[in-house]
Amino acid sequence: MxxxxxxxxxxxxxxxxxxxxxxxxxxxxxxxxxxxxxxxxxxxxxxxxxxxxxxxxxxxxxxxxxxxxxxxxxxxxxxxxxxxxxxxxxxxxxxxxxxxxxxxxxxxxxxxxxxxxxxxxxxxxxxxxxxxxxxxxxxxxxxxxxxxxxxxxxxxxxxxxxxxxxxxxxxxxxxxxxxxxxxxxxxxxxxxxxxxxxxxxxxxxxxxxxxxxxxxxxxxxxxxxxxxxxxxxxxxxxxxxxxxxxxxxxIHEFNRLITDLNGLTKEEFLIQLDTLYRIENRGAIPYKPSQKHHFSMYLDGEFYSLYLRKTGYAFKTSLDALDAQVLYSTILNPILGIEDLRNDSRINYISGIKEVVNMKSKVDSGDYKVGFGMVPVAMNELKTIADDGLKMPPKSTYIxxxxxxxxxxxxx
Structure with missing residues (x-):
């Protein structure tokens, strides 16, 4: 009541x-x-x-x-x-x-x-x-x-x-x-x-x-x-x-922008991603994901699609299935070394109401090395996570x- x-x-x-x-x-x-x-x-x-x-x-x-x-x-x-x-x-x-x-x-x-x-x-x-x-x-x-x-x-x-x-x-x-x-x-x-x-x-x-x-x-x-x-x-x-x-x-998504590859070369970074993702180079054509657990990535002048290999990632809670959490648990934290999503100066956010080319322009400017995009959170996801007493990573939704x-x- x-x-x-x-x-x-x-x-x-x-x-x-x-x-x-x-x-x-x-x-x-x-x-x-x-x-x-x-x-x-x-x-x-x-x-x-x-x-x-x-x-x-x-x-x-x-x-x-x-x-x-x-x-x-x-x-x-x-x-x-x-x-x-x-x-x-x-x-x-x-x-x-x-x-x-x-x-x-x-x-x-x-x-x-x-x-x-x-x-x-x-x-x-x-x-x-x-x-x-x-x-x-x-x-x-x-x-x-x-x-x-x-x-x-x-x-x-x-x-x-x-x-x-x-x-x-x-x-x-x-x-x-x-x-x-x-x-x-x-x-x-x-x-x-x-x-x-x-x-x-x-x-x-x-x-x-x-x-x-x-x-x-x-x-x-x-x-x-x-x-x-x-x-x-x-x-x-x-x-x-x-x-x-x-x-x-x-509900719209927030895209992630990262300043560097945590000391990795582009090739080393892609090899590490390959462990948990099926990667496809999309070239210069802007790519925006259309379903959960699919991500877009812009790196070194090219777009990539990243499809999560579900055999290597366990969905134990409703939060584990949230794309912002998946991205953090598989890439941002273990590969790029970002622990504090709120206060780490190496990460920034851009709302998904802006076109994916905005993410591209931010990376092309040299201020960031790589950008990631995802699909928006669904209303039932938001409610389930709240009902379960869990908390989303910061900047998971632009509402x-x-x-x-x-x-x-x-x-x-």
């Missing part, structure tokens, strides 16, 4: 939402960030990059306090307003590829996270969790929801479709050519129906936002321990989530949709 509740979102006014909404700070180039900060006074980037006002890089606790100050200024100036009653929010995206995503922004229970009603499939880095927890505690809000997925549900779907017959509260198109829509669900009957529908769902899965949800858990522990009158209804008992049905989730920051804000 999952506990999903409505909340009073802080939101931009309708006339300014397209100006406020931003991608994650890290996704912009420096030139893009500066352009938005220079010419758009309403961009949410002004809040998360408060030092720009003083032409100074500011970090740590000092930055957190300035983030809070900028946020309060946006509220004082009427850029942000808070809804008077708790609502669910239907959020729809139609992207440039004409993919459509329909989900609900709501508050998810930290207790569900603790009890594994909300299941995880990726490991998190403790230091990042603590940093983000401290950030949340200082600024007092979260503007980027955790992406959760649930089995398709007729009740929830019918309410979403009914609400979408009315004019959207927001409708705007980004420079990425994605169109975003938002509707408020205020009707007590519909709010209760959605709440009840989620109580019938036994398990939710984190699709994207493992560090955000883990940091919310740490914040909950911190604030609860310091509140002698804790009741379990305080806002810190929940975190903001975007819940989307499994059928609308899109869509990607929401804009600053459209709905959850205050603690």
């Amino acid at each position: 999952s506990k999903i509740i409505p909340f009073k979102a802080v939101r931009p006014t309708r006339d300014k939402v397209s100006l406020v909404a931003s991608r994650s700070y890290q996704s912009y180039t420096q030139a893009e960030r500066e352009g938005r900060l220079d010419y758009n006074p309403y961009s949410f980037l002004h809040i998360v990059n408060p030092g720009y006002k003083y032409d100074k890089e500011i970090s740590g606790v000092a930055r957190y306090q300035l983030v809070k100050n900028r946020y309060l200024e946006f509220k004082e100036e009427g850029v942000f307003v808070q809804d008077e009653t708790p609502c669910f929010y239907i959020y729809k995206i139609i992207d440039r590829k004409n993919q459509e995503f329909n989900g609900i922004v709501a508050a998810a229970s930290v207790e569900d996270y603790i009890s594994d009603v909300i299941k995880k499939h990726e490991d998190t880095i403790s230091s990042r969790e603590v940093v983000f927890k401290d950030y949340l505690k200082t600024v007092g809000f979260n503007a980027e929801p955790v992406l959760l997925t649930y089995p398709d549900n007729d009740v929830i779907s019918s309410i979403i479709k009914k609400e979408q017959e009315h004019r959207a509260e927001y409708e705007f198109t980004t420079t990425f050519r994605d169109t975003h829509y938002l509707w408020k669900i205020e009707s007590e009957d519909d709010v209760q129906a959605i709440t009840d529908a989620f109580t019938e769902i036994d398990t939710l899965y984190i699709a994207d936002g493992h560090h955000r949800s883990s940091s919310s858990h740490l914040l909950y522990q911190d604030l609860k321990s310091n509140n002698s009158k804790h009741k379990g209804t305080e806002s810190y008992n929940y975190f903001m989530a975007y819940l989307i049905p499994e059928s609308e989730l899109r 869509e949709p990607k929401l804009r920051n600053g459209i709905t804000i959850y205050e603690f």
Whole structure:
């Protein structure tokens, strides 16, 4: 039984939402960030990059306090307003590829996270969790929801479709050519129906936002321990989530880029690969694998297909069958000497939404020696690994949709 509740979102006014909404700070180039900060006074980037006002890089606790100050200024100036009653929010995206995503922004229970009603499939880095927890505690809000997925549900779907017959509260198109829509669900009957529908769902899965949800858990522990009158209804008992049905989730792969061959010549490397893989040289023609346990490799100006010899590799757990784990266990670790996939500077990742020629160009530039591609993780794989209590290697999935920051804000 999952506990999903409505909340009073802080939101931009309708006339300014397209100006406020931003991608994650890290996704912009420096030139893009500066352009938005220079010419758009309403961009949410002004809040998360408060030092720009003083032409100074500011970090740590000092930055957190300035983030809070900028946020309060946006509220004082009427850029942000808070809804008077708790609502669910239907959020729809139609992207440039004409993919459509329909989900609900709501508050998810930290207790569900603790009890594994909300299941995880990726490991998190403790230091990042603590940093983000401290950030949340200082600024007092979260503007980027955790992406959760649930089995398709007729009740929830019918309410979403009914609400979408009315004019959207927001409708705007980004420079990425994605169109975003938002509707408020205020009707007590519909709010209760959605709440009840989620109580019938036994398990939710984190699709994207493992560090955000883990940091919310740490914040909950911190604030609860310091509140002698804790009741379990305080806002810190929940975190903001975007819940989307499994059928609308899109999972892409991350390709791997490696800087060197760990002291091996090209020929020595290929001979070692031959132990566990059937190798075919594809020449200059870009090759993208189409099934599990098949990999593409780009090395020295040529593409190769690698087919795993299953007689030499044992699938003992659901994780063992995951292609990202297969690649690590057979090549990256034993041959190329990469142990720490999160922190080793010799490995980098490029999302599979970019064409395989992007991997080629990265290697051709000389920054990397070899690149590997794989097929995306299937939804049933993600769920099975999470159900088994196992964790995928980092950067195993690139998941869509990607929401804009600053459209709905959850205050603690």
